[in-house]
Amino acid sequence: MNFFHHKKFVCEQDKEKFETYEELIDHSRHVHHITILKCNGCGKEFIHEKDRLHHVREEHEKELDRREHKDEYKKVVKSPQEEIDENSRKFSDNF
Numbered sequence: 001m002n003f004f005h006h007k008k009f010v011c012e013q014d015k016e017k018f019e020t021y022e023e024l025i026d027h028s029r030h031v032h033h034i035t036i037l038k039c040n041g042c043g044k045e046f047i048h049e050k051d052r053l054h055h056v057r058e059e060h061e062k063e064l065d066r067r068e069h070k071d072e073y074k075k076v077v078k079s080p081q082e083e084i085d086e087n088s089r090k091f092s093d094n095f
């Protein structure tokens with residue numbers, strides 16, 4: 001198994017290997033015409049919805065928690081940030 005010694009990211013379609021996830025994404029988009037998913041929080045790109053969700057859980061869940069708790073105290077004011085959150089929730093439901 002010397003598969004993962006040098007290059008960590010392997011294309012599932014043709015087993016081509018890449019050093020960075022960005023390269024794999026670029027390859028997937030241009031060679032296989034895969035629709036790349038974007039994190040609504042920070043714009044990071046992902047091949048699989050599960051990877052995106054994992055990232056959101058790891059990177060942005062705390063922010064969401066904080067916001068949800070804040071909502072309990074002031075429900076009247078709706079910030080543009082909260083509208084973005086609603087959009088991303090709808091986006092996730094489509095998958």
Ligand SMILES: [Zn+2]
Binds near residue numbers: 013016028
């Ligand atoms: Zn490929």
Ligand SMILES: [Zn+2]
Binds near residue numbers: 041055
């Ligand atoms: Zn993000």
